[in-house]
Amino acid sequence: KAGVTQTPRYLIKTRGQQVTLSCSPISGHRSVSWYQQTPGQGLQFLFEYFSETQRNKGNFPGRFSGRQFSNSRSEMNVSTLELGDSALYLCASSSLGDGYTFGSGTRLTVV
Amino acid sequence: DAKTTQPTSMDCAEGRAANLPCNHSTISGNEYVYWYRQIHSQGPQYIIHGLKNNETNEMASLIITEDRKSSTLILPHATLRDTAVYYCIVRVVLAGGATNKLIFGTGTLLAVQP
Numbered sequence: 625k626a627g628v629t630q631t632p633r634y635l636i637k638t639r640g641q642q643v644t645l646s647c648s649p650i651s652g653h654r655s656v657s658w659y660q661q662t663p664g665q666g667l668q669f670l671f672e673y674f675s676e677t678q679r680n681k682g683n684f685p686g687r688f689s690g691r692q693f694s695n696s697r698s699e700m701n702v703s704t705l706e707l708g709d710s711a712l713y714l715c716a717s718s719s720l721g722d723g724y725t726f727g728s729g730t731r732l733t734v735v
Numbered sequence: 736d737a738k739t740t741q742p743t744s745m746d747c748a749e750g751r752a753a754n755l756p757c758n759h760s761t762i763s764g765n766e767y768v769y770w771y772r773q774i775h776s777q778g779p780q781y782i783i784h785g786l787k788n789n790e791t792n793e794m795a796s797l798i799i800t801e802d803r804k805s806s807t808l809i810l811p812h813a814t815l816r817d818t819a820v821y822y823c824i825v826r827v828v829l830a831g832g833a834t835n836k837l838i839f840g841t842g843t844l845l846a847v848q849p
Contacts, residue, residue, distance in 0.1 A: 628778075657836065667779070667822075667839035680836050714778050716837075723769060724837065726778030 628717050628727035636733045642703040645730045649696050649717030656698040657724065658690060661712040673698055710734045739823045744844040753810040755843050757823030760804045768799060769826050770808045772819040813847045820844050
């Protein structure tokens, strides 16, 4: 079966812009989580959505937001980009009680 | 904060078993032990998980001590492709299958040597 699909794979934005990243989970998975990975901070949890509702949220500023659609696809948005937002953004989907399956990520570079 | 402690790095000879330790001394009764690995620039890959019994799948074995305060991931015959960062995570699986977030530590960089 198809895995978790994240688009785009790479992205370059300038400071102050906003960006939207997309994640399509494995068919049948209703939980989608987002993580940020940087060399300095490692893998950090952003938020989790289940059935279109945000269920958990990490310790990130309000510039980071997300949503989930009725087909379980999810998007995350970062507004007013800062240089420190440059990172690999990973999406993971999960079914009930299973381990998370991660996508390949979107590498965002803010210049 | 991460609830697990792992060595920063380990070496293993190709073809030999790789034994990766993890301490989780504050684990709660309803927390599972999960292992993931991340090969450079890819998303983390699920390996195995367990609650209190030892587990085995096609990738690895997980040995959990009786007091559940530590565990060991075993790759029985390590290959060069197993070179990766291995993360040990404790995670609550809530009632009804609702799941909690994954809290990643710094993991163990396993270098498999030819």
